[in-house]
Amino acid sequence: MSNIPDLEPATAETGRPLVVREKAGIQPHLTNAVWASDASTSYHLNAKCQDFITRYLGRSLITPDDSTMRQVNRELLKLAFAYPFLMHASLAVALTYDRHLKDPLNSPRTVEECYHWSQSTVLLNKRLREPIETKDKDPIWGTAAALVILSFSSPDACTPDQSWPLKSSDSSDLDWVRMSKGKMSLWHMVNPLRPDSLFCVMAATFAQMNSPLSKEGIEGIPGAVAAVCNLEDSSMAETNPYFHAAHAVSQILGVPDSEVTLGRTEPFMRSIHGPFKDLLQKRDPVALLLIYLWYRKASRSIWWIELRARVECPSICLYLRLYHKDNRAVQSFLPGGALADMFD
Secondary structure, three states, X not given: OOOOHHHOOOOOOOOOOOOOOEOOOOOOOOOOOEEEEOOXXXXXXXXXXXXXXXXXXXXXXXXXXXXXXXXXXXXXXXXXXXXXXXXXXXXXXXXXXXHHHHOOOOOOOXXXXXXXXXXXXXXXHHHHOOOOOHHHHHXXXXXXXXXXXXXXXXXXXXXXXXXXXXXXXXXXXXXXXXXXXXXXXXXXXHOOOOOOOHHHHHHHHHHHHOOOOOOOOOOOOOHHHHHHOOOOOOOOOXXXXXXXXXXXXXXXXXXXXXXXXXXXXXXXXXXXXXXXXXXXXXXXXXXXXXXXXXXXXXXXXXXXXXXXXXXXXXXXXXXXXXXXXXXXXXXXXXXXXXXXXXXX
């Protein structure tokens, strides 16, 4: 397969040249040396990397309380030592998770995060230009999933006033959507549901992620959400651009936070395409309200969504109050509004 541009990080500057170290014969003996290496590349894990492997990578960093994801993570960790692109991606996610745990403020990405993210991208795209064997498929899928997490959890701005949608629009808006679609472009090549895949234990999660949304009507959508979206019993995706997004976000609005899983949040991400995506890019107030509701709910359960939501949620509120203060229906959902507590 040729290079996959959709798996390029939107912004991952390291502050130094990216160097992919080619394997050159037998490595010198080092005390406690740990390497991730394949036929062409190797990476020496320093003490901090080894500590992060012990501390984080043996567990699920996507949803820490998910036993299935913990099993998947353990198997991916074993593979990472033979696939440097997976090791770099895993370390980047671990560093991001560590920042999430230690810094409640909106701190920017570290140089280490950006370095591992960029190295993973360089090495993965190089690998995708070569013949893919069955044994390579799980490491490729795991790396692609990690790159999506990194893209989503790494907004360019650290404060709401510098964040989308308050900032001036540019081509990087909603880049995480492009990254997610880039990962899915690999689905048929790697087939994570094949019987010998370590990801096959996630069959139920994948089914939930890809479950079809309603084709007509407003069943399951709270009345206030249906009203602000101008949805009614005869509405369909072809007649209302908010249709699928409203159905998707409604799937999690009434669910306890402890039951908001990756599988439940994915349908909304899939709904961001076509006319609805165009409305988001134009900062349409109802489209912004729908993603605001999704952020508010999903971010309480999934840490990497929270890292983006912590800046984009207040930015959306500020934008709607500044430019759409006369839209009473939209304002009623925001903090202090008549419906705010209903969807909090």
